[in-house]
Amino acid sequence: MKPAPFRYAAAQSLEHALALKAEAGEEARFLAGGQSLIPAMNFRLAQPAMLIDLNPLDDLDYITVDNGALRIGARTRYSRVEHCAEVARWQPLLAEVLPNIAHPQIRNRGTLCGNLSNADPASELPAVMLAAGARMHAHSAGGDRWIAAADFFINLFETALQPDEMLVEIELPALPARSGTCFIEVARRPGDYAMAGVAASLTLDANGRCGSASIALCNAGPTPMAAAAAAQLLIGGVLDAEAIAAAAAQAQEEVEPNGNVHCTADYQRHLAGVLTRRALTSAAARARQGTSA
Amino acid sequence: MSSSDFEHEVKLSLTVNGRRYTRTVEPRMLLADFLRHELGLTGTHVGCEHGVCGACTVQFDGEPARSCLTFAVQAQGHAISTVESLAGGPGKLSVLQEAFRECHGLQCGYCTPGILMTMQAYLAQHPDPTEAEVREALSGNLCRCTGYQHIVDAVLLAAKNLRAGAAA
Ligand SMILES: Cc1cc2nc3c(=O)[nH]c(=O)nc-3n(C[C@H](O)[C@H](O)[C@H](O)COP(=O)(O)OP(=O)(O)OC[C@H]3O[C@@H](n4cnc5c(N)ncnc54)[C@H](O)[C@@H]3O)c2cc1C
Ligand code: FES
Ligand code: FES
Numbered sequence: 001m002k003p004a005p006f007r008y009a010a011a012q013s014l015e016h017a018l019a020l021k022a023e024a025g026e027e028a029r030f031l032a033g034g035q036s037l038i039p040a041m042n043f044r045l046a047q048p049a050m051l052i053d054l055n056p057l058d059d060l061d062y063i064t065v066d067n068g069a070l071r072i073g074a075r076t077r078y079s080r081v082e083h084c085a086e087v088a089r090w091q092p093l094l095a096e097v098l099p100n101i102a103h104p105q106i107r108n109r110g111t112l113c114g115n116l117s118n119a120d121p122a123s124e125l126p127a128v129m130l131a132a133g134a135r136m137h138a139h140s141a142g143g144d145r146w147i148a149a150a151d152f153f154i155n156l157f158e159t160a161l162q163p164d165e166m167l168v169e170i171e172l173p174a175l176p177a178r179s180g181t182c183f184i185e186v187a188r189r190p191g192d193y194a195m196a197g198v199a200a201s202l203t204l205d206a207n208g209r210c211g212s213a214s215i216a217l218c219n220a221g222p223t224p225m226a227a228a229a230a231a232q233l234l235i236g237g238v239l240d241a242e243a244i245a246a247a248a249a250q251a252q253e254e255v256e257p258n259g260n261v262h263c264t265a266d267y268q269r270h271l272a273g274v275l276t277r278r279a280l281t282s283a284a285a286r287a288r289q290g291t292s293a
Numbered sequence: 294m295s296s297s298d299f300e301h302e303v304k305l306s307l308t309v310n311g312r313r314y315t316r317t318v319e320p321r322m323l324l325a326d327f328l329r330h331e332l333g334l335t336g337t338h339v340g341c342e343h344g345v346c347g348a349c350t351v352q353f354d355g356e357p358a359r360s361c362l363t364f365a366v367q368a369q370g371h372a373i374s375t376v377e378s379l380a381g382g383p384g385k386l387s388v389l390q391e392a393f394r395e396c397h398g399l400q401c402g403y404c405t406p407g408i409l410m411t412m413q414a415y416l417a418q419h420p421d422p423t424e425a426e427v428r429e430a431l432s433g434n435l436c437r438c439t440g441y442q443h444i445v446d447a448v449l450l451a452a453k454n455l456r457a458g459a460a461a
Contacts, residue, residue, distance in 0.1 A: 001342065002321065002323070002326075003321040003323075005301075005320075006320060007300060007301055007320065008299060008300055008303060008320030008366055009299045010369070016298075020298060020299075024299070028299075031364075031367075034363060034364070034367070035344060038361075038364070039342075039343035039362060041321075042323075042342045050299045051320065053366075053367060055367055102433075103347070103433025104433060105357045105358055105359055105411060105433050106344060106433065108356040108357060109353070109362065189432055191433055
């Protein structure tokens with residue numbers, strides 16, 4: 001099928017994009033990589049009256065690192081982040097997840113901010129943002145605000161962004177010393193959406209015990225799912241096989257998978273447990289080695 | 294800055310296979326349809342129209358991208374390459390195309406243009422891939438005929454021949 005007619009504006013600046021959105025409201029959508037929006041338009045699942053194309057905004061194509069904290073702009077495409085040595089060094093969880101997202105041809109166009117604005121709970125990236133404790137920087141013609149990842153994903157394809165707001169950049173905080181992270185998923189083929197996937201981040205305290213932990217799963221409910229109780233079980237303890245198995249069993253209780261054409265909900269729940277155990281095991285090993293990847 | 298900034302029709306100038314074109318298009322026209330219907334470049338194939346099959350893959354400023362998931366207007370001022378750009382001239386084949394012929398890397402040929410545009414860019418950056426790497430690089434292109442083995446063989450042969458050519 002072909003997209004329904006719409007009117008098009010190429011953004012000339014961030015201010016221009018925000019002014020257009022303020023004026024057009026819900027009738028207009030931003031066009032970033034187009035790798036979710038255009039398929040939906042081709043199927044006429046989406047029929048926006050107007051599109052504001054963000055692709056001309058070269059100054060939003062950036063990756064900056066400041067003391068280990070990472071900022072990525074709205075026009076930055078996956079492939080640039082995937083091949084950035086600074087990202088691999090400072091934010092190995094993000095570097096590890098990217099090759100799992102779609103195919104190289106899709107990653108050459110798709111953007112991280114477009115993915116997160118789309119809020120597909122099947123996507124790997126929202127879960128990684130939760131586990132990393134990221135923040136989203138939203139702008140409107142009237143001002144800007146930061147939104148924590150935990151408050152950003154409201155429901156299936158629904159974010160905290162208001163109709164006049166654009167996600168302009170994301171920020172991942174620096175990983176503390178003695179941290180280890182891991183992303184792992186099971187998919188039918190490389191590039192497919194995962195049947196289940198887990199992002200984990202662990203930090204050891206000075207005595208080698210678990211100082212902080214976060215675990216988030218994709219394709220496990222209506223939003224990316226934080227396994228908060230599972231993470232809580234680990235805090236203050238030794239990260240041995242027993243503790244990790246207990247946390248994995250708890251994570252399995254916290255997810256709400258729906259099943260899909262590739263797998264049943266039971267299988268997804270099973271995977272959630274197995275993958276949480278594996279992700280925690282390698283994140284713990286990486287934290288002990290002092291290397292986070 | 295007003296609602297008049299939203300256009301029903303856009304005057305589009307872009308470069309395709311090194312040649313400049315200017316056309317007026319509706320914003321909803323997909324790049325794949327623009328190439329095929331406006332420019333007559335029917336080498337770019339359209340399969341699924343939702344990014345899954347890879348038949349429509351072209352190079353956008355040198356990088357493989359889905360022409361079914363790009364509006365033609367987004368190519369304003371950019372350079373597109375299609376399968377028609379690969380061979381040096383009539384009756385000639387590129388090293389990669391020659392390897393596909395040699396290894397029977399195609400049967401019906403529907404998937405072939407997208408695979409060539411993907412792997413041409415891949416080999417330029419990865420001159421000496423393993424078989425497993427080639428299979429992974431091919432994961433965004435579906436072929437219903439070959440079972441992939443001969444495509445993998447062709448890409449590995451092309452890599453070898455390109456390395457030999459570069460060394461010569
Ligand atoms: C074959 C195929 C396989 C895929 N596999 C995966 C996969 O395995 N995992 C995965 O996570 N994704 C996958 N994707 C989706 C891909 O990652 C998309 O690139 C991503 O979901 C959307 O990013 P985009 O930049 O393309 O956004 P677009 O498609 O341009 O936009 C998506 C939505 O977000 C809105 N939007 C975009 N940018 C902003 C912004 N800055 N502020 C506010 N709103 C905005 C748009 O209006 C639209 O509603 C796949 C896609 C395809 C075609
Ligand atoms: S037609 Fe574009 S990917 Fe199938
Ligand atoms: S040769 Fe027929 S689809 Fe690949």
